[in-house]
Amino acid sequence: MLLNIKDLHVEINGKEILKGVNLEVNKGEVHAIMGPNGTGKSTLAAVVAGKDGYEVTQGEILFNGKDISEMAPEVRAQEGIFLGFQYPVEIPGVSITNFMRTAMNEIRKYHGQEPLAAGEFLKKMNEKQKLVEIHSKLKNRSVNEGFSGGEKKKNEIFQMAMLEPQLAILDETDSGLDIDALRIVANGVNKLKTDDNATVVITHYQRLLDYIVPDVVHILFDGKIVMSGGKELAMELEEKGYEWIKQKVNG
């Protein structure tokens, strides 16, 4: 099992946001986590990635069998966890090329590998750039600076393609995308899928799942996964709306 979250309780400033989440993700799988706003979807993503300010009060997060809940975010990333941000951060002054080269070499160092030669690195950049239809001039620009919403999301998938994580968590990657950008982003994710990695897609709408077909759909509601099923669960949710879940849970 790649990711195993057991009875995870998480607080922010003393307020409990996750109230006992269980989630199992195997290699080769695509999972979708859906749910209304404010139910803890982004918190779950941030906690797995190791963002500060979240307190795990109970439960554990195992990645490849290792408990990662005390690891620094960079170590989790080096272990193979990637988070596609809902709001990618602009870093003026740092080119994407240098950013990715630094990140790749730190990850390689963690695994005892030599840094990638400049030529190989560039070749890889060109190759992965095509995957998300990024124009070549983009790579000389500062990370996300002045990018449109669509460009920022494409850039997230590009980074994912470069770093080749074992587990990618994509937090609302579809938000703010027009249909063309959505198709490109989804396409990228599908092409990166292998038998050895897994993707967790967090989304509010079913729309993205027309392009990225999940093996398992989970519904997160009020800090808990209240329902899991196949891709048809997403369709049912789309049809009946989140009110249906509320009634089911409360009633």
Add this chain to the structure above:
Amino acid sequence: MRQQKKPVILDKLDAWLADANQSFSPEMQKVRQEALESFKEIGFPHHKMEKWRDTNLTEALSFDYSLWTKEFNTSIKEEEIFKCDVHELDAFTVNLYRGRYVYKDQPIFEMDNGTIVGSIAAAFEKYPELVAKHFGKYHKEGDVKAFDLLNTALFLDGLFVYVPKNVKVEQAIQLINAVGREENAFVQNRNLIVLEDGAELTLIHCDDSYDYKRSFTNTVSEYYVGENARLDHYKIQNLNDNSYIVNSDYFHQERYANVSTNKMMLNGGIIRNEVYNKLNGEGSESKILGLYLADKSQHVDNQVFVDHAKPNCESTELFKGIVDDYAHAVFNGHILVRPDAQQTNAYQDNNNIILTDKAKINSKPFLEIYADDVKCSHGSTMGQLDENSLFYIRQRGIGIDNARLLLMYAYAAEVINHIKIETLLNRIDDMVKKRLRGELSICDQCVLQCSSPEYSFEIDMDKID
């Protein structure tokens, strides 16, 4: 009230003047004598004065300094002192050691295109009228500064550059002011740069110390930039923590003149930079930029006064700093838009990153506007490294130290990227990276570590395509 201890050097000033005056003409000796008398009347500035409220020189001035009035001793190997130059920079290099002009063949010479470069003391002898026309002429009226008077009285030498009308000097001129070897050096440098109408010049001005000896440097530089002339100026200050420096730049611009001045304050005990920029002709433009990196108990102070005297001029100020440990940074920006200066565009920005709760910043942006059709802005910010950006970078596998470094470097790059000379840009880039990694504190010989092998730099930000 407790009386401040009188600096011991006050008793030495007359003797220094007598010594330093020997090589100057009787007229100039008179000017210097008067300057010293005026200085004695007002004395050194103290922290009860508005412009000196946040910078205290009491300790810096308390040492028993000596002014080196001797001729330059040619047995000192030039390359031993001036090894901290910008490598591979195609520049005409001029060296000042402890305020004395260092030369091999002649102290001043004229290029084929009429450009004159050399020692200002020599220029006083050889081109007295040319020097007299510009020397001491570009101060703000009514503004008498003690350090300027002291400099006029006691300077021994400095750089003189004259670029004739419409001459574009292809090669950059690099001036290196070095201190070191002897303890407690008191240095007075005086530079005069004249660009006639349509002339163009790039000047790189470095303040270096090559060991840990204490020094106090007071530099005054005057720049006349004629109609349509263009000056690209860089100042790199990288001295040991026992160096105190008061540096005053006077930029006088005529119609459509263009000045860009970029200061890199990388290291020093106390660095005080004053800029007075007079936009004295319609359509002139100036860019005044600065980057300061201060840590330990260092102090860096920037005082920038931009005087919009004529219409349709544009000035842009951007000063950015990263202040760590117990360091203290001061910024005072003043833009004056005189009644005639309609259609002025004037922008002033001071941004600071403060890394500890013991570091201190005093920032005071100020506009004084007497014209009604102008576009002016000023702003000052203080903040920490952005937590969301740090998390984003770390999430990609980059460790916290490098993530912080990357953000600091990116922050500094906004100023560095204005450097138009590629070799200089690369060198400064490298120096800033090393500085941010704290590598300057580990060296025991040259503050710059120029000759030492490159340390491995994990953030490889070299341009690779």
